[in-house]
Structures are given as structure tokens and as C-alpha cells.
Amino acid sequence: MSKHNADSIAEALRKRICLEPPTASPVLHEQSLAEEFAVSRTPVRQALQRLAYERLVEVRSGVGTMVSPLKLENRDDDIDLAFSLLRVAARLEGDKPLSVEARAYIVALERQVAAAEVLDIETNYTIRATALMAISREMSNDILADALKAALWRLFRWRMDEAAKSRSGKDNRLPEVMEMMAEATRKGTVRALLEAQLPPDTPS
Known part of the structure; x- marks a missing residue:
């Protein structure tokens, strides 16, 4: 009997897609x-x-079902959209308190990143995916949560592609983002956690 169901298959395929070059579109x-x-x-x-x-x-x-290819000429727009939705989500979610579970998840992920000697692409994916799911569960607006998830998956695909192409093979952005997110858990609001993912020079 197979141990797989729709949830585990979807997760396996998400990982596969995110580890592929973002411009690829296999059927x-x-x-x-x-x-x-x-x-x-x-x-x-x-x-x-x-x-x-x-x-x-x-x-x-x-053709059938195929991986949605990302276009190089749209890369900056994809990233801007993710940041714009983070700002909107932060404003709408306001000072809703974070759950104890979300705080524990984020702090544990930050410690994992900080302790990692090599932050390879698969670890990068696992950290980002786990954080995304923890964040989306905290949001009260389901429509916005779904839109934000879609935008962040695109952002993550671009970020992991950058890491894969870098000389070190590491994602230098992830430790900084996770450190800011862990710091945000001390403020204890969904707004703080969402804003922590914005670049320092990006107005909230």
C-alpha cells in the first residue's frame, strides 16, 4: 500500500519544481x-x-499539465509583487497575535539556519517552505493568504536559482531573513512577521 496521498504528492512536486531552473517548463x-x-x-x-x-x-x-515557467524579463516584477503583497498583508493583518506554534516554528528554523555549515539548495527549500506554511496559517484573510503564497513561491524560485548559480552555492539572503523573522516573533504580531521579510530599505 502506498504511503503517498494528495498532500505528500503535492509537497514532493513543489520541491521538485522549486529546485528546477525557474524558466524550465517540463510536462x-x-x-x-x-x-x-x-x-x-x-x-x-x-x-x-x-x-x-x-x-x-x-x-x-x-499539451497537458506543465510547470509554470517564469520569464527572466518578469523577474523584477515577480519580486516586487511578492513584496507588495507582504506590505498589504502586514497592513490588513495588523496586530493580530502570533500563535505559540508559529513562534516556535520560526525560532527553530532560524536556529537551524544559523547552525548550518552549508546551506544547500534542498535545505533552503525546506526552510522557506516550512516558514511559508507557518505564516499562511496565521493569516485571517484566506484570499490574501492564497495570493501571497503564490507570489512567494515565485520569489522563492528566483531566490533559489540565484543561490544555485552563485559561486558558493549558498543563499546569503536566507540567514538574514530568518534572523529578522525570529526577532519579529518577540514582537508577537502577524504584522511584524510579514514585515520582517521585506528588504531593510523597503517601506512598509
Whole structure:
């Protein structure tokens, strides 16, 4: 009996997509994925529907489901959009208190990043994905949370591509971001956690 379901398949495919070059757009075949994960096509289809909702994949007529390619000429716009939505989310969420669970997650992730001798791309993905899910659960506006997740997945794909292409193979931005997020947990509000992800010179 397979240990996979729609949730675990979606997570495996998210990771796969984020570790690919962001301009790549391979086709995802339901039958091949069903065989890979040893499941029927139903949970695969459910997983792909979730990824489509997050704008990580798209369905093209005559082609099928494929990874949504990011365009180099849109890179700056993708990053600006993510920061703009962070600012909007911070304003709307206001001083809603962070849950104890979210604080613990963020602090633990920051410690993991600080202790890592080598912050490889897979670790980068795990940290970012876990932080994103913890943050989205804290947001009270579901529509905004979904839009922010989609924008941040794009931002993360660009950031991980930068790290993969760097001489060190490390993501130098992530330790700084996680340190600011851990500091924000001391303020204890969703607004602070969202604003912590903005560049220092970006007005909130």
C-alpha cells in the first residue's frame, strides 16, 4: 500500500519544481506520476489541482499539465509583487497575535539556519517552505493568504536559482531573513512577521 496521498504528492512536486531552473517548463504526466508514487491517478490529479491554485503548474490545451515557467524579463516584477503583497498583508493583518506554534516554528528554523555549515539548495527549500506554511496559517484573510503564497513561491524560485548559480552555492539572503523573522516573533504580531521579510530599505 502506498504511503503517498494528495498532500505528500503535492509537497514532493513543489520541491521538485522549486529546485528546477525557474524558466524550465517540463510536462507532468498524470500516469507517470501515479506510477512513480504508486497511487491511482486521483490523488495525483488532486495534487496537481492544488499546485495550479498556487500558480506552480498550469494546464495547456493540447499539451497537458506543465510547470509554470517564469520569464527572466518578469523577474523584477515577480519580486516586487511578492513584496507588495507582504506590505498589504502586514497592513490588513495588523496586530493580530502570533500563535505559540508559529513562534516556535520560526525560532527553530532560524536556529537551524544559523547552525548550518552549508546551506544547500534542498535545505533552503525546506526552510522557506516550512516558514511559508507557518505564516499562511496565521493569516485571517484566506484570499490574501492564497495570493501571497503564490507570489512567494515565485520569489522563492528566483531566490533559489540565484543561490544555485552563485559561486558558493549558498543563499546569503536566507540567514538574514530568518534572523529578522525570529526577532519579529518577540514582537508577537502577524504584522511584524510579514514585515520582517521585506528588504531593510523597503517601506512598509
